[in-house]
Amino acid sequence: MRRNEQMTAALLVAALAAFGCSKTDKTSQTQTQSQHTEQATPVSMTNDTTGDKGLNTAATKVVGPVSFADAEAAYQAGNFSEATKLFEQYTxxxxxxxxxHFMLGLSAWKCGDLAKAETAFEEALRIDPDHIKSLVNLSRVLIEQRRFDDALGKLAHAGDIDPNSAEVHRLLGRTYATQGRIDESIEAYRAAIALNNKDAWSMNNLGLIFLERGRVNDALPLLARAVERGLGIQGCHQRRPRFRKGETESGARRSC
Structure with missing residues (x-):
């Protein structure tokens, strides 16, 4: 890389990094759309000293049946440990x-319980093998466990169901990049951006791939577009420059 290109890239990286690492990721909406008509059952709780998202997590004492609305309210409030307990009882x-089962999987994942999350997503898929949100989020759990081939299998199934899903292509790009399959990663990220020209995470990650490979002229427009959409250079991947995972459902338990 020529010296002036190195300086340009370094200045852009510094400027973008000044935006900081956001702690929220959004890719697709939860879309739980419960079809239940039961009324919410009051849930009595006692205060505890721990919590998700800085909230006091309640040591939940459930009185009577749990409605979907009860459990979803805890999830939306960021009390993922409580949501996990409530969705466990609900399921x-x-x-x-x-x-x-899908929401139990999300809640458990955001608490860091990958085994419970995997079991819940698998149960959702046992009920509906084509439940695309469970396929996509199970792939995230598998990626986090570094079970990349298993994740690719789930993503292939999801892609068969919805070949126009930018989210699926983005996750393929992330998985390929982690495996060192860079050409395939580039192709997947490009497909994601072609399907959704507002996909800032794919722009960010593809820009970082190009930057790492010395393709500054290709990297800078992508990184600039990512910044326009509220992202700085985000990083939590194994590679350098590191990648932002940036692919969680309705807000991340953690971004890294």
């Missing part, structure tokens, strides 16, 4: 509701 009471 025990309503084992046939695919969305209950």
């Amino acid at each position: 025990g009471e309503k084992p046939g509701n695919v969305w209950g």
